[in-house]
Amino acid sequence: MLFNSVEFLLFLPAVFVLYWFVFGKSLRLQNMLLLLASYVFYGWWDWRFLSLIFLSTVVDFITGLRIDAAQQRQTRKIWLTFSMVFNLGLLGFFKYYNFFVGSWIELFSQMGIYMDPWTISIVLPVGISFYTFQTMSYSLDIYYGRLQPTRNFVNFAAFVSFFPQLVAGPIERASNLLPQIEKRRTFSSAKAIEGIEQILWGFFKKVVIADALAGMVSEVYGSHEEYNSLSLIFAAIAFSFQIYGDFSGYSDIAIGTARLFGIDLMSNFNFPYLSRNIGEFWRRWHISLSTWFRDYVYYPLGGSRVRSSVAIRNVFIVFLTSGLWHGANWTFLAWGGIHALLFIPSFVVKSNAKYKADIVSGTKLLPGLVDTLKVALTFSVVTLAWVFFRSESVGSAVGYIKGVFSPTGGRLLAIPNNEIITLVFSFSAFFFFSWIYLYRKNEMIKYGEKAAFLSSLALLILICLFGEFSKQSFIYFQF
Amino acid sequence: MRKFGVFVAFLLIAFLAVNALYLFALSKVDAEFRKTDESVNFTDESFEILVLGNSTALDGVNTQMLSDSVGTAYNFSLAGSSIESNYIQLEHYLARNNRPEFVLFFLSSCHINYNREYVVNPIIENYYGLWRFELEELPLFKFRWLFIENFKKILSSERRKSSVVAGQLILERSVADGTVFENSSNPNCTTDYQSKGYTFLKHIAQQCADQGIKFLAFEMPCWSRKQNNCDDVYVGFGPDVKFKVVNLNRRDVAGPLLNSRADWLSENHLNYAGSVKLFEAIKAAILEEEESGNFQ
Numbered sequence: 194m195l196f197n198s199v200e201f202l203l204f205l206p207a208v209f210v211l212y213w214f215v216f217g218k219s220l221r222l223q224n225m226l227l228l229l230a231s232y233v234f235y236g237w238w239d240w241r242f243l244s245l246i247f248l249s250t251v252v253d254f255i256t257g258l259r260i261d262a263a264q265q266r267q268t269r270k271i272w273l274t275f276s277m278v279f280n281l282g283l284l285g286f287f288k289y290y291n292f293f294v295g296s297w298i299e300l301f302s303q304m305g306i307y308m309d310p311w312t313i314s315i316v317l318p319v320g321i322s323f324y325t326f327q328t329m330s331y332s333l334d335i336y337y338g339r340l341q342p343t344r345n346f347v348n349f350a351a352f353v354s355f356f357p358q359l360v361a362g363p364i365e366r367a368s369n370l371l372p373q374i375e376k377r378r379t380f381s382s383a384k385a386i387e388g389i390e391q392i393l394w395g396f397f398k399k400v401v402i403a404d405a406l407a408g409m410v411s412e413v414y415g416s417h418e419e420y421n422s423l424s425l426i427f428a429a430i431a432f433s434f435q436i437y438g439d440f441s442g443y444s445d446i447a448i449g450t451a452r453l454f455g456i457d458l459m460s461n462f463n464f465p466y467l468s469r470n471i472g473e474f475w476r477r478w479h480i481s482l483s484t485w486f487r488d489y490v491y492y493p494l495g496g497s498r499v500r501s502s503v504a505i506r507n508v509f510i511v512f513l514t515s516g517l518w519h520g521a522n523w524t525f526l527a528w529g530g531i532h533a534l535l536f537i538p539s540f541v542v543k544s545n546a547k548y549k550a551d552i553v554s555g556t557k558l559l560p561g562l563v564d565t566l567k568v569a570l571t572f573s574v575v576t577l578a579w580v581f582f583r584s585e586s587v588g589s590a591v592g593y594i595k596g597v598f599s600p601t602g603g604r605l606l607a608i609p610n611n612e613i614i615t616l617v618f619s620f621s622a623f624f625f626f627s628w629i630y631l632y633r634k635n636e637m638i639k640y641g642e643k644a645a646f647l648s649s650l651a652l653l654i655l656i657c658l659f660g661e662f663s664k665q666s667f668i669y670f671q672f
Numbered sequence: 673m674r675k676f677g678v679f680v681a682f683l684l685i686a687f688l689a690v691n692a693l694y695l696f697a698l699s700k701v702d703a704e705f706r707k708t709d710e711s712v713n714f715t716d717e718s719f720e721i722l723v724l725g726n727s728t729a730l731d732g733v734n735t736q737m738l739s740d741s742v743g744t745a746y747n748f749s750l751a752g753s754s755i756e757s758n759y760i761q762l763e764h765y766l767a768r769n770n771r772p773e774f775v776l777f778f779l780s781s782c783h784i785n786y787n788r789e790y791v792v793n794p795i796i797e798n799y800y801g802l803w804r805f806e807l808e809e810l811p812l813f814k815f816r817w818l819f820i821e822n823f824k825k826i827l828s829s830e831r832r833k834s835s836v837v838a839g840q841l842i843l844e845r846s847v848a849d850g851t852v853f854e855n856s857s858n859p860n861c862t863t864d865y866q867s868k869g870y871t872f873l874k875h876i877a878q879q880c881a882d883q884g885i886k887f888l889a890f891e892m893p894c895w896s897r898k899q900n901n902c903d904d905v906y907v908g909f910g911p912d913v914k915f916k917v918v919n920l921n922r923r924d925v926a927g928p929l930l931n932s933r934a935d936w937l938s939e940n941h942l943n944y945a946g947s948v949k950l951f952e953a954i955k956a957a958i959l960e961e962e963e964s965g966n967f968q
Contacts, residue, residue, distance in 0.1 A: 199807065202807075213673065380673050380676075382673065382674075382675035382676040382679070383675075385676045386675075386676060386679050389679070389680070389683070610824075611817070611820050614820050614823060614824070615820060642679065645679075646679065646682065646683060646686075649683055650683060650686050650687060650690070653683070653687050654687070654690055654812060657810060657812035657813045657816065658812055658813075658816050658819050659816070
């Protein structure tokens, strides 16, 4: 079920009413409802893949209990390995099998050895990268002694499949979400009102910003050799906003929806395009994934508390696996590699941890000149890396970038007047609301229920007037 | 929970109020809304000529000149109208008013694909009681394009000065037609007026035949690149329903008649100067058909 569908518009109020008004007095029934609703939500897309979630849930539920019960370290390790092999095997089969087999065959064919291209057509189950990472973190946290396993299967299954964040995150940690599912929830009007506003803000970013840009971006990326430098730059910037609107929009809808059920999900985006270096960008972009890799890959490898060369290797491993997590394509690996290369200089001079606490222009109306230049530079290199992320192949991305620096040839992307006016309205509203939320976050403005009411109303109006409703799926569903 | 309930209720009420306000504002400021409001309320009118079509006819058919030299005329055309929309307008008009002598139908097959674009104009749905109980019916959504169209009035003095005379939208604005006629790009002249997209053309012609109204159809001219060398054709939907489609998009008609720099409002849409020039061709076609006694 898509968030931007009529089905969801009926589904959400129905589950909300049942959750608070019918089953409100029983935590057990509430959790059973959450589980059932989550399976309906996921099964709406393809019910056959519910078996995968169920299997993953059963495996990690049992594994968690076994790790906890095991007295010997060796036994704990065996059960953890079992969980990792199962989850990564699931991911590897459904997501990477064709990629590795195809790449292997191509490598041999370049050496003159031709192999039978035996690959099978595998459909990628929506959200598999998200829920397998979530279940793996559960087993890992128990293994490292950071978490006690739950003995209630329904609660655990509800944690794995919690519908607002099931298919595109945030990738929740059991230590945050599970205690909330196991504890009695009380309804908070203030929280629910914030939830409604956040859902609308998410919808705005998805249908007004991301989907409105999708057509232009596809047109240019689809035949980039036909366009001139200016059009290529425009489309590259447009994609930066498209993917931000699409993915952060989904996260906002997920977080807002969870709030309606009295559950706080972790923040996934924190004004990433206001970052002053790549280190800061990765603390603000897809936070649930970057912290996952930090906690479960980077730190266990030794993090930065090892020799410089090993630390640099660790950085590369994290960025490359993060790239590969996004999809089975060399473009994602290249994207991860570029980010690693951009990150390494500040890592070496130890300035990557700078800007950890504050945000640019956090306490001022506008940022200073130096900060503005830093933000512009970071945005530019992030946009350059997105070219690899969006392109069909590495060769195509290289051709695209060559086109940007080519002074001659190509045509200008024609945008009709009405679309230009729509974009001006949409982006004015986008920047206005972004600054409002930034000021609110930094407590520079008072933001009560009246403000929430006016913002919600304005967002509803903007969604109706400028939203693109051609049922575009979310980009991150494919990961 | 009560506080949240009040918040949601007020939000919905305010949202519906904004929708109602938007609809009210459109009925006051939007030219096509006002025109449709006027035409839907016609009773016992005696126009001799009814003009039907879409945006190309809305701008490009000079109803005032038709009134002055052929017979009192009114232009029912609306931007984005399908043939079905025009049929709804015609049926409504004929049920409440006196029978006209002519119905002139203006197609623009060079501009739109009738077999693909097959919806009733939302303004027609609004004024002719065709509302449905669906989310898409919210005025802010249903008439979203009109927000931009009316916003353009703030930006452009030409648009502010526009007016509607006898149903024709008069807008003094010029966009040059920079395209070039290529005979080879229009090799066939086989517009299939019997195909699905033209279904309501048959209904309109049938309605006219039943009521003894003279019916004539035209193909409106497009920019040079889309002009052709196709002849006028007679279209028959059975023994009693037969009419002529006059091709104003012929290169030898539109080419000499229209100035590529001065007569276009936007792509494939004539401005007022263009409508003045095209009038002569429309008038000649009516008179020719009248003299030959070929009207159905």
